[in-house]
Amino acid sequence: xxxxxxxxxxxxxAFSFILTDAPPALAHGxxxxxxxxxxLWLYLxxxxxxxxxxxxxxxxxxxxxxxxxxxxxxxxxFRVRLLRTLLTSRPLTGGLRLLSVMLFFxxxxxxxxxxxxxxxxxxxxxxxxxxxxxxxxxxxxxxxWPLVNPWKVLFDWAEGLVRRLGYRDGLELDEPYPKALGLWxxxxxxxxxxxTENVFSGSYVPRNIALFALAYTLITLYGMAFFGRETWxxxxxxxxxxxxxxxxxxxxxVGVKDPDVCHDCDGCDDDAVGRxxxxxxxxxxxxxxxxxxxxxxxxxxxxxxEKVPPGGAAFVIVVLAGVTFDGLLQTPLWLEIVRxxxxxxxxxxxxxxxxxxxxxxxxxxxxxxxxxxxxxxxRFAAAYAFSLVPIAIAYQMAHYxxxxxxxxxxxxxxxxxxxxxxxxxxxxxxxxxxYGIVGAxxxxxxxxxxxxxxxxIAVYLAHxxxxxxxxxxxxxxxSQLPMLVLxxxxxxxxxxxxxxxxxx
Amino acid sequence: xxxxxxxxxxxxxxxxxxAGAPRDRTFDVSVEGGEMRPPEISVEExxxxxxxxxxxxxxxxxxxxxxxxxxxxxGQAAELHFEADLTGRFEIEDHESxxxxxxLQVRPR
Numbered sequence: 001x002x003x004x005x006x007x008x009x010x011x012x013x014a015f016s017f018i019l020t021d022a023p024p025a026l027a028h029g030x031x032x033x034x035x036x037x038x039x040l041w042l043y044l045x046x047x048x049x050x051x052x053x054x055x056x057x058x059x060x061x062x063x064x065x066x067x068x069x070x071x072x073x074x075x076x077x078f079r080v081r082l083l084r085t086l087l088t089s090r091p092l093t094g095g096l097r098l099l100s101v102m103l104f105f106x107x108x109x110x111x112x113x114x115x116x117x118x119x120x121x122x123x124x125x126x127x128x129x130x131x132x133x134x135x136x137x138x139x140x141x142x143x144x145w146p147l148v149n150p151w152k153v154l155f156d157w158a159e160g161l162v163r164r165l166g167y168r169d170g171l172e173l174d175e176p177y178p179k180a181l182g183l184w185x186x187x188x189x190x191x192x193x194x195x196t197e198n199v200f201s202g203s204y205v206p207r208n209i210a211l212f213a214l215a216y217t218l219i220t221l222y223g224m225a226f227f228g229r230e231t232w233x234x235x236x237x238x239x240x241x242x243x244x245x246x247x248x249x250x251x252x253x254v255g256v257k258d259p260d261v262c263h264d265c266d267g268c269d270d271d272a273v274g275r276x277x278x279x280x281x282x283x284x285x286x287x288x289x290x291x292x293x294x295x296x297x298x299x300x301x302x303x304x305x306e307k308v309p310p311g312g313a314a315f316v317i318v319v320l321a322g323v324t325f326d327g328l329l330q331t332p333l334w335l336e337i338v339r340x341x342x343x344x345x346x347x348x349x350x351x352x353x354x355x356x357x358x359x360x361x362x363x364x365x366x367x368x369x370x371x372x373x374x375x376x377x378x379r380f381a382a383a384y385a386f387s388l389v390p391i392a393i394a395y396q397m398a399h400y401x402x403x404x405x406x407x408x409x410x411x412x413x414x415x416x417x418x419x420x421x422x423x424x425x426x427x428x429x430x431x432x433x434x435y436g437i438v439g440a441x442x443x444x445x446x447x448x449x450x451x452x453x454x455x456x457i458a459v460y461l462a463h464x465x466x467x468x469x470x471x472x473x474x475x476x477x478x479s480q481l482p483m484l485v486l487x488x489x490x491x492x493x494x495x496x497x498x499x500x501x502x503x504x
Numbered sequence: 505x506x507x508x509x510x511x512x513x514x515x516x517x518x519x520x521x522x523a524g525a526p527r528d529r530t531f532d533v534s535v536e537g538g539e540m541r542p543p544e545i546s547v548e549e550x551x552x553x554x555x556x557x558x559x560x561x562x563x564x565x566x567x568x569x570x571x572x573x574x575x576x577x578x579g580q581a582a583e584l585h586f587e588a589d590l591t592g593r594f595e596i597e598d599h600e601s602x603x604x605x606x607x608l609q610v611r612p613r
Contacts, residue, residue: 035592036591045518436569
């Protein structure tokens with residue numbers, strides 16, 4: 001295929017949005033699906049495995065000490081001299097921040113002035129490289145977002161400039177943030193994002209991406225200036241909250257050795273041994289010799305004794321419902337629902353999290369009653385929410401990894417011609433994506449394995465959370481039965497979606 | 505124990521490998537008003553596939569993944585041959601209008 005026809009192919013999705021009046025019933029808001037539905041027997045097998053394996057964590061826990069504090073092995077990477085020098089070097093960290101801001105501007109400029117109906121870096125970079133790629137990186141390597149968040153970097157630069165100009169107070173007004181507001185601004189913004197991704201028919205049009213990015217920039221910079229940078233990043237910046245959540249699953253964590261540094265910070269997790277982890281604000285504030293970057297077993301960060309602000313559980317549910325909605329949109333069932341009931345796509349984006357939330361709260365209440373009925377309902381609802389994160393990550397991975405592998409290759413040619421103006425900056429503009437990287441058989445098995453693995457980790461986490469809340473193995477065991485049913489239900493739903501024929 | 509149960513279940517549920525060797529498959533495909541009939545072509549891995557494509561308008565029949573492309577004129581059916589060695593779901597589009605026509609689905613053996 002010539003460069004020209006290949007470019008035309010790249011344009012196909014974007015073009016169909018512009019030309020057709022009716023919103024196209026595309027798979028997800030952007031790009032094609034490469035996977036074929038899993039066969040019925042594999043679906044049944046996955047469901048059976050989910051039920052059988054759900055009892056493994058129960059068996060493991062029945063032998064555990066009741067009051068053991070939450071501990072897990074860690075290894076401080078900064079103890080290795082070479083790694084310490086490399087990872088803390090200014091050229092690396094400063095370079096990443098600069099690169100991130102440059103990419104942000106490239107996306108905005110490409111969106112505004114680049115070719116709209118074809119070769120343009122904005123859609124692929126935002127939806128594939130950043131949204132799918134960075135979320136996988138965060139969950140499986142570590143959370144880089146607090147370092148490279150372009151809005152945070154821009155704010156820091158603006159603040160530095162203002163201070164140099166002689167305004168001592170800087171940009172932050174530090175208005176008191178209403179405590180009851182909690183994470184709700186992030187929940188709302190994330191919901192808008194999920195709508196843009198799955199429902200908005202122009203989500204692949206470069207100009208829309210640029211306009212959305214600019215609008216979000218205004219909201220974020222204003223939020224940081226009004227309430228203070230860290231407060232807004234922790235409470236209102238949807239992507240900081242989202243990547244923070246995934247980062248808890250990651251096999252790495254930042255930490256501070258001296259607990260005094262974290263004394264008055266409400267963003268830290270106290271790991272009950274006196275050190276504080278997972279807080280980038282304290283990490284940045286601590287003296288270099290107090291900092292640590294630990295390797296840890298995956299997912300243990302989700303079981304830490306956390307302080308969940310209001311809206312914390314809702315955010316997790318919205319993330320979970322968001323990834324499910326993405327898959328549900330492609331099923332014949334959803335098509336029928338939209339055809340026969342007044343439910344529209346937009347209504348669906350709002351109703352599904354609500355439905356999930358009600359089901360979740362119902363099962364939490366059941367679990368609380370079976371566990372002896374002590375302790376506040378709110379405390380339970382907040383505490384169990386993190387145990388659902390592995391399920392969301394596993395489903396996101398199963399749903400998107402072929403997409404990242406195949407569609408993600410487009411970025412190689414796009415970096416050479418970001419605006420679609422026929423450039424060839426790095427000599428890669430003619431690169432063609434390779435399709436046969438993974439066979440459909442492998443995709444089937446890996447999807448089912450991922451979903452079942454996420455399910456087992458979730459059951460394990462829920463059980464360890466219940467032990468902490470109830471402090472009694474027998475009651476914890478009983479309280480876990482409804483949670484088991486909830487997780488098995490959700491896992492079977494995920495597998496069912498993967499087994500559905502894809503409708504157009 | 506768990507491994508035993510899961511292993512047993514796997515062999516119990518897994519169907520016998522789909523019948524026999526790769527086959528020769530022929531499909532008559534017509535494109536009318538920008539839509540392909542049948543909208544989905546489903547084959548098994550390794551099949552030798554022949555598509556006889558007819559269209560009511562001049563189109564550039566293009567299959568993603570396999571990168572097979574053929575110009576089709578109205579009233580003049582075109583024949584495409586390929587071996588289904590890549591598994592997965594691939595879009596078929598008209599390169600002329602950039603519209604998606606249908607889907608090729610290749611199931612693994």
